[in-house]
Amino acid sequence: MAGDRVGEGAARWKAFVARRDALVAQMEMGVCDGCDGCGLRCMDGFTVTREEWGAVRAYLAEQPKEEVRRVLSQEKTVPWPGAEDTGATVTFCRFRDLEKNNCFVYPARPTVCRLFGHTPWLPCPIEAVPRVPSGSPELWRDYGAFERKTFAAWQAEDGGDGAEKILPDGRQD
Numbered sequence: 001m002a003g004d005r006v007g008e009g010a011a012r013w014k015a016f017v018a019r020r021d022a023l024v025a026q027m028e029m030g031v032c033d034g035c036d037g038c039g040l041r042c043m044d045g046f047t048v049t050r051e052e053w054g055a056v057r058a059y060l061a062e063q064p065k066e067e068v069r070r071v072l073s074q075e076k077t078v079p080w081p082g083a084e085d086t087g088a089t090v091t092f093c094r095f096r097d098l099e100k101n102n103c104f105v106y107p108a109r110p111t112v113c114r115l116f117g118h119t120p121w122l123p124c125p126i127e128a129v130p131r132v133p134s135g136s137p138e139l140w141r142d143y144g145a146f147e148r149k150t151f152a153a154w155q156a157e158d159g160g161d162g163a164e165k166i167l168p169d170g171r172q173d
């Protein structure tokens with residue numbers, strides 16, 4: 001039955017998050033001070049699960065509206081840092097605060113953001129992380145079994161409906 005499938009999906013995701021969080025707990029987070037090493041790689045266009053999208057929206061709904069508006073109204077397509085004179089541009093993640101140079105949804109950030117800098121294939125760009133926990137390749141493989149879309153695609157699918165008053169493009173219901 002459809003209800004059973006939904007329940008199974010929720011249980012599978014919950015089990016995945018428990019594994020992910022156990023892996024994150026083994027990471028050398030003490031050397032991470034929110035530097036731009038990873039932050040400058042927070043590009044738009046990566047994919048997340050519906051649950052991750054929901055977690056971000058729920059987190060946004062708890063933040064001061066003016067702060068949400070401030071971050072989400074920032075122009076995220078900017079000259080490529082360090083190559084401004086070439087005309088090249090880059091589009092950052094809509095949740096990167098380009099004024100404060102941090103992640104506005106850090107506590108609710110998706111899986112790829114949690115692994116960045118702490119996996120063999122997404123190593124710390126400034127080599128500050130001395131050791132990465134084992135198990136991330138398996139976790140990443142299993143993450144691939146969940147349906148994923150970009151933030152923009154989930155938002156388009158949801159049509160901006162729902163309890164949250166602040167939409168992730170900065171508009172208000």
Ligand code: SF4
Nearest residue numbers: 042093095096103113
């Ligand atoms: S959600 Fe946060 S950590 Fe992840 S890419 Fe966006 S700004 Fe970076």
